[in-house]
Amino acid sequence: MSTDSQPTSASSPAFEFKSGVITIPVLNLFSADINVITHQLREKIKQAPEFFTNSSLLLDLSALQDQDLNLSLLVDAIRNSGMRPIGVRGGTADQHQDAKGLMLPIMATQNSTASTKQEAPVRAEAPKQETPGPAASTTTASTIINQPIRSGQRVYVKGDLIVIAQVSAGAEVIAEGNIHIYGTLRGRALAGVQGDESAQIFCSDLQAELVSVAGTYRISEDLDESKRNTPVQIYLNNQALIIKNI
């Protein structure tokens, strides 16, 4: 991505800068052993060659902080497998130096949740309450709402949201943290919308149109009948949305 623009006398602009957002696959590396990586990668590609061939790829080195990695060999191996590495993120200063030598841009790491996710498979016996720790510590103050949230109204808060009234059908309550509703939830409740998988929803009467935690959602039709019209707690457990009576 070159940023140097040359002054031009031509009247019509030859280009424009725009910011765009695209989704690209990220390869989270857990091992520095290039042979193992290459072997497993080829197995994966074999399963869906059309999806992987010539696909751009971001290499995430966050889990390889203390390991010796020959980035140049790794990039060659990936290219030979048919994929196109376009940048790296995470990793050590030495690894970043190698990346610069290979003309690969270094991207900023997303947030701390990314690294906890990768560590999870390594220490599988770690209690699940521990993993969300770093993400939860950044939550801001909570917001309290005393009046009913009516159909068509939308509430978005950065931290936790506490509603001491009902949330009507057709209303939406959205929080980056937890949502507590001391009343009937008939509308939609979306907790952890910025990706906080430790966020939870609590309500004293579940009749929701939709509930979601960190993007994992369930619609009214798929709600368990035994949970309907009861007080519940809703949270994520290994990417699965759990609705539990309280």
Added chain:
Amino acid sequence: MARIIVVTSGKGGVGKTTTSAAIAMGLAKKGHKTAVIDFDVGLRNLDLILGCERRVVYDFVNVINDEATLNQALIKDKRCNQLYILPASQTRDKDALTKEGVGKVLEELSKTFKYVVCDSPAGIERGANLAMYFADDAFVVTNPEVSSVRDSDRMLGILSSKSKRAELGEEPIKEYLLLSRYDPKRVKLGAMLSVEDVQDILSLHLLGVIPESQSVLSASNAGEPVILDEKSDAGQAYSDIVDRYLGEDKPHRFVDEEKKGLFGRLFRS
């Protein structure tokens, strides 16, 4: 300063205009000088319900555009000298209403009237928004069926966020629920939402239940507000509502099915 009441619902056909006419007449009969404004520009109906359609010269839009004075446009009711009607224009549409214009008219009315009743059009567009914008109290008219209840809920959201009181951060509009076209018989059969169901969904203070009644249709066609029909159940329900609004403590009626005595069974059915 007048108290400005908006009669609103979101959904059409639930009885806003019937209610506006009845409430305005009821307040006026109690000796309070009351004006009732038809905000349904282009679909003028209030004058018909109040039986003054033959006396319309100027209308609300004329006053907003300074083509007539308020006194020229206001129609004095023949049955009650405390009631005045400001009819809507039939030849214009809602775009003729402006926030400044409506504000100006309401401010002028406030100087001489005790209550100003604003009959809102259906929907949540310009007409309905301006009808509720300056309100102090809101009468939310709801029928006991799901779509009407949801639309009322939407309207309540708009009342609490887009009114003048909300924008200035003043005390919010007082909201009251009026459940109209209620039929205890059908509620019992499970074909209609009950008072409890509606209150559970809307969590709103119930001002009164107006029973489904033949008298409403005949009153409308005759141009007589139903509240003047003291024998009819709907008329009595509206009288109770006015009394409750003015602070009287009256038990709710027409909620349960009427128990017919022997004579009732013999002569009424």
